Amino acid sequence: YVNATFDTLFGDDDHDSKQQQQQQHKRYNYLGKEKEDAPTTTTVRLQALEKLLRPILIPNEQWSDVRRWQFNLRFLKWARSELLVAKYGASLYEALDVYPQLYDGPYTSSPQLRSTVKRTIVQLLTGGTMSSRLSNKKHNHHNHTNTNTTSTTTTTAPPEHRMVLPSASTILKAFDMKQWTRRKNVDADWKPMEDICQDFLGGQVIDVPGSSIRFADVPPDTDLSLLSLEDVLEVAGGHVHARGPFNVLCEEHDIYEFWTKDYMAALASYLLERSQTFHQGDKKKKKGGGETIILEVGAGDGVLSHFVRTFLEMEATQQIVQKQGVRKVRTHGKKHQLLSSARDPNSSTTTMGTTTIPRVIATDDGSWNITPKAPVEQISVKEALAKYAGDNNQNQVIVLCSWMPMGDDWTS
Numbered sequence: 001y002v003n004a005t006f007d008t009l010f011g012d013d014d015h016d017s018k019q020q021q022q023q024q025h026k027r028y029n030y031l032g033k034e035k036e037d038a039p040t041t042t043t044v045r046l047q048a049l050e051k052l053l054r055p056i057l058i059p060n061e062q063w064s065d066v067r068r069w070q071f072n073l074r075f076l077k078w079a080r081s082e083l084l085v086a087k088y089g090a091s092l093y094e095a096l097d098v099y100p101q102l103y104d105g106p107y108t109s110s111p112q113l114r115s116t117v118k119r120t121i122v123q124l125l126t127g128g129t130m131s132s133r134l135s136n137k138k139h140n141h142h143n144h145t146n147t148n149t150t151s152t153t154t155t156t157a158p159p160e161h162r163m164v165l166p167s168a169s170t171i172l173k174a175f176d177m178k179q180w181t182r183r184k185n186v187d188a189d190w191k192p193m194e195d196i197c198q199d200f201l202g203g204q205v206i207d208v209p210g211s212s213i214r215f216a217d218v219p220p221d222t223d224l225s226l227l228s229l230e231d232v233l234e235v236a237g238g239h240v241h242a243r244g245p246f247n248v249l250c251e252e253h254d255i256y257e258f259w260t261k262d263y264m265a266a267l268a269s270y271l272l273e274r275s276q277t278f279h280q281g282d283k284k285k286k287k288g289g290g291e292t293i294i295l296e297v298g299a300g301d302g303v304l305s306h307f308v309r310t311f312l313e314m315e316a317t318q319q320i321v322q323k324q325g326v327r328k329v330r331t332h333g334k335k336h337q338l339l340s341s342a343r344d345p346n347s348s349t350t351t352m353g354t355t356t357i358p359r360v361i362a363t364d365d366g367s368w369n370i371t372p373k374a375p376v377e378q379i380s381v382k383e384a385l386a387k388y389a390g391d392n393n394q395n396q397v398i399v400l401c402s403w404m405p406m407g408d409d410w411t412s
Helices: 003-010 018-026 041-059 063-067 072-099 102-106 112-128 130-147 168-174 186-199 229-236 247-252 262-286 303-324 381-388
Strands: 204-208 213-218 294-299 328-331 334-337 340-345 349-352 355-357 359-362 394-403
Touching: 003 355, 041 072, 041 229, 041 334, 063 229, 072 168, 072 229, 072 247, 112 262, 168 262, 186 204, 186 213, 186 229, 262 294, 262 303, 262 355, 262 394, 294 303, 303 355, 303 359, 303 394
Parallel strands: 294 359, 294 394
Antiparallel strands: 204 213, 328 334, 340 349, 349 355
16 A cells, blocks of 8 residues: 555655644654654655555544444454554565575475565565555465365475475574564553553453453544554554564465474474384284374465474484484495485385384365465365274374364364
């Protein structure tokens, strides 16, 4: 929205009076301090958003204006996105420029996708319109629809580029998230809304019974002229405070979980330990034929299963090195590791040394038309459980899911 009308505000035809400009600078944030000047690009874009979007959202500068769209979640999400891009888009572009390895992540795994990410961010910063962003999403959705089929087959994407996960430390440095906590604090998420609502607007925040949702109840004739647009969106439920460029990256590209090397290594270690415990129990009971299957349901693009499989092999290799050591020989001046790997043709289970690696299977019914980035078997949750975890199955089946559709409990 800002991009489409950027020249209108800052071109030669801009005739804003100095009084109107000064009024914008007098607006306060919810801490009661005058808003400090941010980097030039950010300041300019936030001013554009204030000038162009504010008259539409709150034409009378009263809370009664907010009530018209307060519970329109789609509209609120759009307004939130525009503000976050205006405020943090420049920082995001800088982070991706300083840390180019982020382009090798699972969400930008092909040269085409990496180019799209950077092109999208450049558009957001230098004049790409909202309509062009929506057009790109429609084009992507069309591609997704054509890629998937309704048959129960394995769908794969061409391995154009090797996916590499960043480390947690790289993410923290790139997006200046050293102060972020891993613990979810629900009350802290709602505190800015409560502070603004109570201290500036004389209202209250009401809890919705049976949920963690809250909303602001403010007298309709309350004046909003001294609040910034950012604070207005916060009180309306936009949750724009305490966000940053990482939020922009995830929300603009529909990233709902950001896998890291650290997370995958810990998950693989746990799953391999479960597998080893199961097989040791089989040996004591003199049972045979059982294997461990890691079954992912609702796998979407298959990225989680892909990295689980990769890190299981890495974890097994590391365990062999630690327990037995790896013999190294020189052949024509080069070092080669003598680490055997064998695959059981009957179970599709990989064995490295004495360590059996679980079989990892990604499944999804394809109903969301998500383009796969790794092998995904296109069957429903019920079909997957019946096929791989039936009553007569001697295998240990560990089910992974990220995420279940809202309101649909697959564990029941």
